[in-house]
Amino acid sequence: MLFNQYDEVLDKNLQGCKFGCEPAELGYVDDNAVLHTGATGMKGFVVAEKDGMVAKMPVTTMQVETIKPSATAILVDNIRRPLIGVEALCNGDTFKLDPSAFEWTTSDSEICEVVDGLLVGKKEGTATINGKFGDVSFDVQVTVEIGNGQKTVYDFVDLAQVKINKSGVSNLVSEAAPLPEGWNYGRALNFDFSGGRGPYLKFTFENNLYSLPDSMALTLGDKDGIVKEIAFNCKDNLGNKVNTQVKTENAQNGVYTIKFFNEDNTPFDVAQFPMQLISVDMKLNAAKKGNGKTLAIKDFITMYPDWSSVESVVKDSENHSLDLTYDNGMLYVNCNSKKAERAYLRVVSTTGQEIWRGAINLEEGANRFEINMLEAATGFYLVSLDAPAYTATEKFILR
Numbered sequence: 001m002l003f004n005q006y007d008e009v010l011d012k013n014l015q016g017c018k019f020g021c022e023p024a025e026l027g028y029v030d031d032n033a034v035l036h037t038g039a040t041g042m043k044g045f046v047v048a049e050k051d052g053m054v055a056k057m058p059v060t061t062m063q064v065e066t067i068k069p070s071a072t073a074i075l076v077d078n079i080r081r082p083l084i085g086v087e088a089l090c091n092g093d094t095f096k097l098d099p100s101a102f103e104w105t106t107s108d109s110e111i112c113e114v115v116d117g118l119l120v121g122k123k124e125g126t127a128t129i130n131g132k133f134g135d136v137s138f139d140v141q142v143t144v145e146i147g148n149g150q151k152t153v154y155d156f157v158d159l160a161q162v163k164i165n166k167s168g169v170s171n172l173v174s175e176a177a178p179l180p181e182g183w184n185y186g187r188a189l190n191f192d193f194s195g196g197r198g199p200y201l202k203f204t205f206e207n208n209l210y211s212l213p214d215s216m217a218l219t220l221g222d223k224d225g226i227v228k229e230i231a232f233n234c235k236d237n238l239g240n241k242v243n244t245q246v247k248t249e250n251a252q253n254g255v256y257t258i259k260f261f262n263e264d265n266t267p268f269d270v271a272q273f274p275m276q277l278i279s280v281d282m283k284l285n286a287a288k289k290g291n292g293k294t295l296a297i298k299d300f301i302t303m304y305p306d307w308s309s310v311e312s313v314v315k316d317s318e319n320h321s322l323d324l325t326y327d328n329g330m331l332y333v334n335c336n337s338k339k340a341e342r343a344y345l346r347v348v349s350t351t352g353q354e355i356w357r358g359a360i361n362l363e364e365g366a367n368r369f370e371i372n373m374l375e376a377a378t379g380f381y382l383v384s385l386d387a388p389a390y391t392a393t394e395k396f397i398l399r
Contacts, residue, residue, distance in 0.1 A: 021046055064088040080212060081386075100380070214259065226293060230280060322394040334367070
């Protein structure tokens with residue numbers, strides 16, 4: 001900032017200054033006027049010079065005790081681009097660091113790479129990425145699983161593969177028939193049903209679902225109306241329960257579906273995967289008791305985004321371009337699209353703080369999205385646009 005002799009502000013964003021550090025061991029200031037501190041904690045000054053004028057800003061840096069990745073293992077697909085979490089411990093407090101400040105290498109560049117601190121999955125397999133900053137070095141195990149279309153969770157052919165708890169149900173067997181008319185495959189769960197108080201069928205799996213699914217669905221043929229509700233009980237990679245109940249009247253044509261989305265209609269974070277399927281609980285209608293009952297199951301599947309493979313994070317691709325402008329606390333994201341399609345827009349700081357995310361509808365031609373940044377702290381931010389053809393990412397500084 002530039003002031004006159006009366007301490008009146010003449011310029012809030014003075015350009016063309018030359019920067020230095022005293023002592024030099026404090027660090028350096030790059031071309032974007034960003035301070036990069038040295039490895040040792042100390043007190044010093046950042047010095048700004050312009051047209052013979054000099055200003056000094058006192059700076060105190062603290063040496064961290066430990067630097068480590070937030071997770072030692074990450075599961076990713078070829079669509080989602082998570083920011084790699086890096087943490088520092090200092091005087092008992094944990095601070096998030098900017099992963100783009102680290103030098104990243106990978107044991108297999110065909111499987112994954114790191115761009116601006118973002119992890120990019122390219123081909124199925126496992127690899128190790130290494131983050132290095134000065135004398136600090138650490139490894140993160142990366143698994144890339146690419147889910148295309150849909151994948152069978154369980155086919156209900158061999159019931160011995162799962163643990164089954166039941167009440168009011170006896171003589172349960174899995175057979176090839178009878179199946180509903182028009183079905184050319186599936187399994188028939190045949191059993192005797194005595195009803196009683198709170199009858200149910202519970203299938204316990206405790207298996208990880210493959211890759212990063214958008215949703216999971218079970219197609220049920222229930223001509224007698226035995227099932228009242230199905231509960232899908234899962235646990236994410238962070239240990240949180242993800243339980244969803246679907247009542248029969250809400251199932252579309254016998255398809256009971258749950259989505260791995262947040263309330264704001266954005267996908268779960270990559271850190272929440274792999275998702276573990278704990279159990280599927282069927283609440284039964286006691287009034288439908290009788291022998292020789294059948295529940296037919298056609299599919300029990302996970303479903304994945306039908307988006308094409310992306311080789312790398314790109315800017316100004318052939319379908320879209322990102323142009324960012326900032327004015328009076330508002331960030332404007334301008335995107336040109338060659339076709340109308342659904343996408344996801346996300347703004348996150350390079351230390352992992354999410355500022356905004358949401359599903360957006362791109363129109364053919366020019367698009368403009370407005371994001372409120374009034375409460376965001378100064379620093380580096382990443383804006384990412386996930387569209388069916390690729391992921392575009394742009395970095396900007398909020399001063």
